[in-house]
Amino acid sequence: MQPTPDFDASRLARSLLRRCRQGALATLMAGSGDPYCSLVNVASHADGSPILLISRLAVHTKNILGDPRVSLMLDERAEGDPLEGARIMLSGRAEEADGSDLEIARRRYLNAHPSAEAFVNFMDFSFFLLRPTGTHLVAGFGRIVDLKPDRFLTEISDAAALLQAEQGAIDHMNADHREATNLYATRLLGAEAADWRCTGCDPDGIDLQAGSKTLRLDFPERVTSPGELRKMLVRLADEARAKP
Structure with missing residues (x-):
């Protein structure tokens, strides 16, 4: 089959x-x-x-x-x-x-x-x-x-700068952009409202978690640097806010 x-x-x-x-x-x-x-x-x-x-x-x-x-x-x-x-x-x-x-x-x-x-x-x-x-x-x-x-594995050989900045980006999202994180979960992924936080980011997407619930938000294209990541997160937040 x-x-x-x-x-x-x-x-x-x-x-x-x-x-x-x-x-x-x-x-x-x-x-x-x-x-x-x-x-x-x-x-x-x-x-x-x-x-x-x-x-x-x-x-x-x-x-x-x-x-x-x-x-x-x-x-x-x-x-x-x-x-x-x-x-x-x-x-x-x-x-x-x-x-x-x-x-x-x-x-x-x-x-x-x-x-x-x-x-x-x-x-x-x-x-x-x-x-x-x-x-x-x-x-x-x-x-x-x-x-x-x-x-099924993600290529990371070209993403050293992104990985080095990953924890800082996660901490920043969870401290200052919790609204955007929750919009990713609810409006882009259809999840119920919860205390969603970011637990990881890589060239292909970001991982979200609320208690025992987990989500994966794939990027529309790869990102390999902190600057590209920031632009992608802003873009996705704008898309989420535009959804009813």
């Missing part, structure tokens, strides 16, 4: 990567190689790769240190029958974050999970990135597709 012509598999996969905050992590048991599955909190790197903050005391971390091959299922937590909602099954390797990736992983994870501030500095906790080798997307009848990473 081929996907229907109006189905944008890449866009849906990217959206799930950005919006999901929990997932089922499958690892291989050290020694036996038996499959082991656990529930984990996730965030997304600037390129969309899942970020994990996990303890070395946990079984799944011990498994990763013995064999980094993992899979991660993320789903949209649809109301009603969960099997009617979209989900992706990522396969790849989990790597401990270091260097610039560690800095990005830490701030993006804490933006998505502020409560992790309570234990992020514990000696046994470390950030890991899941480096995908592919994904299996299931989104309903006629909408089942296998995708390579270049179909």
Whole structure:
């Protein structure tokens, strides 16, 4: 069964990567190689790769240190029958974050999970990135597709200036432009009014969150610098205000 012509598999996969905050992590048991599955909190790197903050005391971390091959299922937590909602099954390797990736992983994870501030500095906790080798997307009848990473990850090699300015932009939006953030959510994305805040921005869009609810606002075109980001956010705010 081929996907229907109006189905944008890449866009849906990217959206799930950005919006999901929990997932089922499958690892291989050290020694036996038996499959082991656990529930984990996730965030997304600037390129969309899942970020994990996990303890070395946990079984799944011990498994990763013995064999980094993992899979991660993320789903949209649809109301009603969960099997009617979209989900992706990522396969790849989990790597401990270091260097610039560690800095990005830490701030993006804490933006998505502020409560992790309570234990992020514990000696046994470390950030890991899941480096995908592919994904299996299931989104309903006629909408089942296998995708390579270049179909769902965001190119960031040309966006160093944007990533460096990301946290400042997020803080500025949440402190001084909360009205615009809420307009993005309600008028551009059709969400209910709530205390929406920005949790991340990247060349392809921005992530919004209110409590346990998450949204993804895609940009009409890529942005790679702070100046381009500012112009895009103003443009989208104007579009939102123009909507009834």
